[in-house]
Amino acid sequence: MDVDAATSTMIANLPERTGRPLDEWFAVLDDAGLEKHAQAMALLKSEYGVTHGFANLIVTLHRSRGIATSDESLVDAQYSGKKGALRPIYERLVELVTTFGDDVQVDPKKTGVSLRRSKQFALIEAPSAARVQLGVNLRDVAPEGRLRAATGMCTHRIDVTAVDEVDDELVSWLREAYRRA
Incomplete structure (x- = not known):
């Protein structure tokens, strides 16, 4: 049995x-x-x-019971309620990152979405209804402006409160983290 x-x-x-x-x-x-x-x-x-x-x-x-198991339902749970307004930021980040190469893996978890290549290079989280937090791995890069030092899985973080903040500067940090992975 x-x-x-x-x-x-x-x-x-x-x-x-x-x-x-x-x-x-x-x-x-x-x-x-x-x-x-x-x-x-x-x-x-x-x-x-x-x-x-x-x-x-x-x-x-x-x-x-009620634990989301599919990738889409995990993301839905992260951007539900008051955090729903942040979903377009998440979608824009994923849309951009997937253009970097065929080896990009978008891996939703319960509290965030890991962006991986051979290893994790970024992490998208919505810690509050006011912002998306994008963590990136950029060892040996000095924090400056929006690129802040972080602890944990990612070396730096960028707070994003609107889709238009996903600009060339942010994309360059993401692309460099991807390249290093």
């Missing part, structure tokens, strides 16, 4: 074995508002007498 079949069987057996179907367990966990996996499992086991295996299944499925 493969893992998917085993999971399906456990879900089908939930009402008989635990007294409730999965959607009702989700409601219990929603009402509890617990953030940690272990806390939610402890609640199901101690308060409701759910066995370890079923508690783990319920909590794992509860925590994973």
Whole structure:
């Protein structure tokens, strides 16, 4: 029996074995508002007498529901709500970068979009509803003007608040980061 079949069987057996179907367990966990996996499992086991295996299944499925898995849905989630107005900036950056070469990889993650060649050369994030933050890897380049020093995966960052700020200067930094990767 493969893992998917085993999971399906456990879900089908939930009402008989635990007294409730999965959607009702989700409601219990929603009402509890617990953030940690272990806390939610402890609640199901101690308060409701759910066995370890079923508690783990319920909590794992509860925590994973609504998580975007496709590239497009990951980007949609990043630019939802008040950040929606920033989506054209993201789209312009990706449009430009993909003209650099056939080896450009646009790799959405939960909180940002990694731009890669043989290694990451840039990172697009929307940390607030007011700006897109473009991180670039430009070792040995002095921060100047909009090109600020950064820590973490990228050596520099540029804050972008409007599509027209994706100008020749910004594109030159991106192109140089791509070249170095």
